[in-house]
Amino acid sequence: MESLLDDYSKYLSVYEMLLANSAEHRCMKEFVHTKLPEVLASIGKGEPTLNMMGVGSGSGEIELEILKVMHEKHPDAKVNNEVVEPSECMLKKYNALLSKTPGLEHVTFHWNKMTATEFENDWKKNNSDRKMHFINMIQMLYYVEDPEATISFYRSLLQKGGKILLILLAGETAWARLIKKFQDQICKKGFAQSVNTSDIKRFLESKNIPYQNYKLRSLTDITECFTPGDLKGDRLLDLLTEVVEFRKTASPKLRDEVLEFLKQPENSQTVNGRILFDCSTEALLIDA
Ligand SMILES: C[S@@+](CC[C@H](N)C(=O)[O-])C[C@H]1O[C@@H](n2cnc3c(N)ncnc32)[C@H](O)[C@@H]1O
Numbered sequence: 294m295e296s297l298l299d300d301y302s303k304y305l306s307v308y309e310m311l312l313a314n315s316a317e318h319r320c321m322k323e324f325v326h327t328k329l330p331e332v333l334a335s336i337g338k339g340e341p342t343l344n345m346m347g348v349g350s351g352s353g354e355i356e357l358e359i360l361k362v363m364h365e366k367h368p369d370a371k372v373n374n375e376v377v378e379p380s381e382c383m384l385k386k387y388n389a390l391l392s393k394t395p396g397l398e399h400v401t402f403h404w405n406k407m408t409a410t411e412f413e414n415d416w417k418k419n420n421s422d423r424k425m426h427f428i429n430m431i432q433m434l435y436y437v438e439d440p441e442a443t444i445s446f447y448r449s450l451l452q453k454g455g456k457i458l459l460i461l462l463a464g465e466t467a468w469a470r471l472i473k474k475f476q477d478q479i480c481k482k483g484f485a486q487s488v489n490t491s492d493i494k495r496f497l498e499s500k501n502i503p504y505q506n507y508k509l510r511s512l513t514d515i516t517e518c519f520t521p522g523d524l525k526g527d528r529l530l531d532l533l534t535e536v537v538e539f540r541k542t543a544s545p546k547l548r549d550e551v552l553e554f555l556k557q558p559e560n561s562q563t564v565n566g567r568i569l570f571d572c573s574t575e576a577l578l579i580d581a
Pocket of ligand 1: 308348349350351352353354355377378379380383407408409410430431432433436437
């Protein structure tokens with residue numbers, strides 16, 4: 294079976310389908326506007342310039358909301374925002390959204406079309422000693438080879454009092470359990486895509502790194518996954534298993550086991566005849 298992560302443009306289009314069928318981004322925006330304001334208000338008080346960063350910023354939908362809240366809390370500060378994002382297509386979408394978003398004239402954007410690791414290598418080569426007030430890493434740690442080393446590097450860039458906002462699949466959600474359960478059969482070995490917040494919390498605790506956590510509950514409508522030949526259902530199945538054409542390429546036994554898992558009452562609920570699968574995420578605010 295071919296990993297969906299090897300076909301980047303396909304992956305991104307399927308991910309957008311997930312966003313359209315779930316409350317993922319709505320929950321994240323709600324978090325940004327309800328829980329984050331107090332946190333952002335406490336960072337960089339009275340400083341004329343605030344340094345922000347997004348790693349795997351995607352189309353900027355969540356990042357621009359964070360920048361808006363930062364401005365509400367620090368209306369007189371200028372902001373430098375480093376965008377670290379390897380996908381040209383995502384950067385184009387980010388720019389298109391930015392051009393339609395008023396009120397961010399105080400922000401200078403620095404575009405880095407590169408992966409988190411490439412940015413890290415660049416930063417070290419340039420001996421940069423600039424420090425960040427706030428870094429977001431939202432739904433992106435699945436794509437780095439060493440999530441713990443990535444957190445450690447980006448945390449080393451924080452100012453005293455700065456924070457990293459990390460959002461990933463929550464460890465106890467059905468999707469995280471699906472991936473762990475079938476990992477050896479469906480995922481490429483040695484890749485970190487099965488990482489979730491339980492793994493990260495264990496790591497942070499082992500290093501005595503303080504963090505706060507917030508659950509972001511989100512269900513995805515997977516009803517069509519149970520209709521063979523349904524295009525949308527098949528693509529959602531690809532995303533959930535991280536396999537290209539899962540229905541066609543998996544053995545009948547594996548396919549049936551995965552479908553059975555998706556339907557079990559502890560993994561999904563039926564509301565008005567629709568099957569809703571638990572894809573909740575969790576936000577971790579990591580201290581400097
Ligand atoms: C699931 S999307 C999340 C986008 C955005 N943070 C959001 O929540 O809407 C994952 C993003 O990580 C980016 N990405 C993939 N591999 C990466 C890497 N090695 N380093 C940094 N970003 C990466 C992808 O291009 C994509 O934009």
